[in-house]
Amino acid sequence: MDQKEALRALDDIQGAKERSSALRGYAAGGIYMIVWGCVWIVGGASGLLSPEIGRSGWNVAVLAGIVASIAIGFRSPGAGGKDVMGKVMLTMGTMAAVSVAISVVLNIGSLREATALQTILVAGAYMAFGIWRGARIFVLGLALGAVALVAWFFLADKFEMVVGIAGGVILILSGILLRRA
Amino acid sequence: MDAPDEIIHQSLRLKIMSALRNEPDQAALEFKRLRAITGATDGNLGRQITTLAEAGYVDVTKDFHQNRPRTRAQISTKGVAAFDAHVAYLKSLLG
Numbered sequence: 001m002d003q004k005e006a007l008r009a010l011d012d013i014q015g016a017k018e019r020s021s022a023l024r025g026y027a028a029g030g031i032y033m034i035v036w037g038c039v040w041i042v043g044g045a046s047g048l049l050s051p052e053i054g055r056s057g058w059n060v061a062v063l064a065g066i067v068a069s070i071a072i073g074f075r076s077p078g079a080g081g082k083d084v085m086g087k088v089m090l091t092m093g094t095m096a097a098v099s100v101a102i103s104v105v106l107n108i109g110s111l112r113e114a115t116a117l118q119t120i121l122v123a124g125a126y127m128a129f130g131i132w133r134g135a136r137i138f139v140l141g142l143a144l145g146a147v148a149l150v151a152w153f154f155l156a157d158k159f160e161m162v163v164g165i166a167g168g169v170i171l172i173l174s175g176i177l178l179r180r181a
Numbered sequence: 182m183d184a185p186d187e188i189i190h191q192s193l194r195l196k197i198m199s200a201l202r203n204e205p206d207q208a209a210l211e212f213k214r215l216r217a218i219t220g221a222t223d224g225n226l227g228r229q230i231t232t233l234a235e236a237g238y239v240d241v242t243k244d245f246h247q248n249r250p251r252t253r254a255q256i257s258t259k260g261v262a263a264f265d266a267h268v269a270y271l272k273s274l275l276g
Contacts (some may be wrong), residue, residue, distance in 0.1 A: 001190075001274065002274075003186050003274055003275055006271040006272075006274035006275055007269050007275065009190070009192075009195060010195055010268075010271050010272070012195055012199070013196075013199040013268065013271075014197060015196075016195075016196040016197075016199035016200045016203070016218055016219065017199055017200070017203045019200070019217075019218045020199070020203045020204070020210075020214075021203065021217050022212060023217055023218060024204075089184060092195075118248040
């Protein structure tokens with residue numbers, strides 16, 4: 001065996017490792033996407049009833065999503081118990097803090113603006129995570145962001161419903177696909 | 182090690198071993214996941230896994246999961262040692 005062949009073999013090893021890690025990330029992330037897809041649908045659908053119900057609907061749905069994410073983190077194989085819970089809590093806390101900070105700075109008051117902010121933040125988080133853990137997660141974030149922007153500019157009167165239901169369906173379908181990876 | 186491991190050296194078997202070695206705690210991988218990682222056909226993948234199993238490098242488990250047949254492969258202790266030695270040999274060639 002010469003150096004060229006050795007180099008090619010090491011490239012094959014690295015390629016297989018990267019592909020394996022990406023697929024493991026897809027499978028592990030899928031269940032969280034399904035949970036947050038349900039959060040999106042419940043939050044968006046509750047806004048159809050009235051703005052007040054919509055606001056509390058989103059709060060209840062997000063709270064349920066956080067609790068479910070923590071529970072899933074605990075139950076996942078090789079989760080590592082407190083370490084995982086700490087990271088999940090820290091991630092949620094960071095996202096919430098960034099969201100609140102932006103809301104205050106930009107003086108966001110309406111449900112529509114708050115929904116847009118949450119959606120774009122989550123879409124951005126998926127895209128950033130996808131750069132490290134797999135292209136499909138990046139594409140999912142991109143699709144979610146695109147739905148939010150299209151709804152914002154072209155479907156303003158149905159924004160919450162479109163973002164909630166379309167975004168939720170995208171998340172759930174993607175979660176199912178990722179879990180089958 | 183002054184020679185490559187001839188069993189692991191074959192391209193598809195090398196990919197299979199890499200994927201299995203990359204699993205946290207050397208957990209088992211399902212056949213369909215290995216197929217997605219390697220891009221191999223079912224027949225070729227099955228043949229190479231059998232070769233690795235006959236060498237004692239992987240353990241193959243067949244069972245039913247959610248009423249469907251499932252085949253899983255897991256790298257053995259012997260397989261870990263052989264793979265690590267093979268990688269060390271490859272790196273030694275590059276200086």
